[in-house]
Amino acid sequence: MKEILLAEKSGFCFGVKRAVDTALNYREKSNKDIYTLGQLIHNNDVVELLNSKGIHPIEINNIDSLKENDIIIIRSHGVSPKIIKMLEDKKLIIADATCPYVAHIHKKVKEYYNLGYGIVIVGDSSHPEVIGINGWCNDEAIVSKDGSNVDELPEKVCLVSQTTEKQENWEKVLKKVKEKCSEVVSFNTICNATDVRQKSAMELSKNVDTMVVIGGIHSSNTAKLYEICKGNCSNTIYVENAGEIPDEIIKNGKRIGITAGASTPDWIIKEAINKMSENKELEFNEQLAYMEQNDVQIAVGDxxxxxxxxxxxxxxxxxxxxxxxxxxxxxxxxxxxxxxxxxxxxxxxxxxxxxxxxxxxxxxxxxxKVEIEREKAYDEIQQAFENNTTITVEIKEAVKGGIIGRFKGVRIFIPASHIELFHIENLADYIGKTMEVNIIEYKIQRRGSKIVGSRKAILTKEKLENEENAWNSLEKGQIVEGQVKRLTNFGAFVEVNGIDGLLHVSEISWGRVEKPQDILKVNDIVKVYILELDKENKKLSLSIKKLIENPWNNIENKYPVGNVVLGKVVRFADFGAFVELEPGVDGLVHISEISYKRINKPSEVLTLGEQVKAKIINVNKEEKKISLSIKETE
CATH class of the missing domain: 2.40.50.140 (Nucleic acid-binding proteins)
Structure with a gap:
């Protein structure tokens, strides 16, 4: 009687099944157009099945044909950051079905590349998984199958593997790299499911007279299964589905072994078993029962x-x-x-x-379900920590030194110094509020977790963006409105569009200003002229007097020589007294022109603030000088 034996581990691996499930789930929930970036898996039958459901493969060079909000599924092989950015820029809905094991490789490659390590990938340089991994180190990795091309390497190397690579190839390359480099960090990233599948096929192919390997013609892991089985059983064939199994195999095989690649669904395996069974009903049911029992293998944590x-x-x-x-x-x-x-x-x-x-x-x-939500929350928090992105937390309580927020049930501590850019008097005011935070510390330990959040970077970024926008809105020579924020002996600081500008005391008025406080008050709203604008050094110089006509314009017409004018004594010098005719225009009464009587100093006959009449005896516009005489009016 014919005996048909199925390898213990055959067919869909976790990552591939997850990708197919992702595609089908999106089909159930959405009426949008759905595309996969390349064939979702290396199996034509499955690709045709998906195509019949409106899930179509598309190559990267045809992405421009997609519309905004079309759904694009990233297959289990994963892609480079550049591809992800391209899809985001197209505003597509991205369904990332990258196998978690492959995503782990991406993370390691990025981490060690950024630390200055050269990256070596064990695998096929043309395989989409390897191309995707290489993208996480700026496409600078050395890809090697057997170590023959690793003669020139940097001193520090990080070594990873294609998930479907053979263990012997990993060991060859690892040995060669260790001989060449002073520092080697290696991560054997061959998927355990791949290793188990290969070992299962190895054992079965030693104990049968015929071996049937089922899988996509372009499937790398199926090709490796074929190589392994062919080495033990010369009568090994490689087929994509039951229809390709030759009749002579069915007729002549006595003890037939079957294995299948990671891209082969159960129904294709079952069709093959059914075709080769002599007593189809009996043989099919027995194998089906075997497969049903072994399809679902669960463990705590699954x-x-x-x-x-x-x-x-x-x-x-x-x-x-x-x-x-x-x-x-x-x-x-x-x-x-x-x-x-x-x-x-x-x-x-x-x-x-x-x-x-x-x-x-x-x-x-x-x-x-609670554990899923909690783990998803931890994953999201970890992603936010690693990628420096924000999450939104709800504040539940105030404690000593800060506040406690919750993100999907996970506790996050926010220190008081990281809540605002200023000192906070009452932390309890934040209870019940939501806020965006960055995760600045993330430690998960057996005895508990320590997760710390901060708003500082977010608020600082917002402040800098607002300042940048404000600087871009200002131009030299522009007239703007501002608010007096503080006063000093040398001038006033006026806030314009959120930026502090200096209004120097000399720019407040054409007249003499002893103290800015004599003219301005804090919170005054004033119109100012932008004198200078230095965006690079963040300096803004302002003026009020620039908005007022220069009083020395037409000075000769306003103050004709020989006329008597009324003015105010504003200051004394040994050689005379200065009389203000109008703000910004002072005239000098020489000591000899104050009185016909002999005096030693001006203050003997004049007082500050006194109104006096004086005759204009000379006007010099270029030197901004006016000579006056009080005694000529007596």
Missing amino acids: MVKGTIISLNEKEAFVNIGYKTDAVIPLQEASRDDNASINDLFRVGDEVEAKVISLKNNDGYVVLS
Whole structure:
């Protein structure tokens, strides 16, 4: 009798399944056009299936044909930051289905590249996963399959691998790099699922007379499975689906092994099993049962999806496709103490939850939605910390030295010195408010977490942006309105569009000003003229007197020689007294012109502030001098 054996680990890996599920979920929820950046997976049958559902592959050089708000799915291979930026600039809705294992490689490559390490990737230089990884180090990585091209390396190297690479290739390159470099940081990023799948195929191919490897013709991991199986079983074939399996294999094979690449869905594997079974009903059912039991392997910490099948007051029961059903207790369904199961779920609802126990007292798997929300919150906080982005928190309480905010249930401490750019008198005023913060400290430890937030950088950025906009709105020679903010002996500081400008005492009036306080008061609104504007050094010089006509214009017409004028004594000198005729115009009465009597100093006959008549005896416009005589009026 013919025997058909399926490798223990076959078909869709976690990352690929996640990508396909992402695409199908978007199809269910949206009527928008949906595209995948390149073929979502290396399997033509699956690509055709997605295409029939309106999910179409598109190459990067055709992105310009997409419209704003079209949905674009990034496949599990991942892409470079430049590609992401391009998609964002096009204002597309990005569904990032990058495999978490690949995203982890991106993070490591970026981190060590920024630390000055040269990057070496073990893998195929033309594989989309490798191209995407290389983008996270500015496309400067050395890609090597066997170490033959790593003769010239920098002193410090960070080594990573394509997730589907063979272990022996990793070891070859690692050995070569260690011989060449003084400092090597290595991360064996070959996916564990890939390794397990390859080992499973290795063992099975040693114990069969025929081996069938199923997968996309362009699938790298399937090609590696074929190489492994061919090395143990000469009668190994590589097919994309059941239709490509030759009749002679079906007729002549006695002990047939089957394995499948990470891009091969269950239904293609089942079709192949069905085609090769002598007693199709019997053989198919046996293999189907085997696959059903092994398709869902769960462990504490796994994320699972399922359907609500029944409810009671305290629990929701869920079919997760496992050998036993699961249950979500009320306390694991919501953080809200007033919530009820019937408010949260309906029979038939699709749910996603985290496994926190494989078996309770009643034999059910125990799931938690609260843990998913909490972990998602921690992930978002960590992303905000690593990428220096902001999150919005709700302030719950004031404590010594700061306030406590909550982000989706996670506690965040905000020190008092990081709440505003000024001192705060009452921290309790912030309770109940929401605010955007940066995460400046993020430490997760077994005994608890320490997460610290800050508004300083946000407020400083806003202030700088406002200042930049204000500077850009000002020009030399412009007349603007400002508010007097403070007074000093040398002038006044006037705020114009949020910028402090100096109004020097000499620019307040054409007349002599002893103290700015004599003319201006704090909070006065004044019109000023922009004398000088230095954006680079943030200096703004202002003037009021520039707005008033120069009193020396037409001075000879205003004060004809020989006429008598009334003025005020404003100051004394040994050689005479100065008389103000109008603000900005003083005349000098020489001591010899004060009186016919002999005097030693002007103050003997005159007092400051006294109104006196004087005859104009000379006007010099160029030197801004007017000579007066008091005695000529006697």
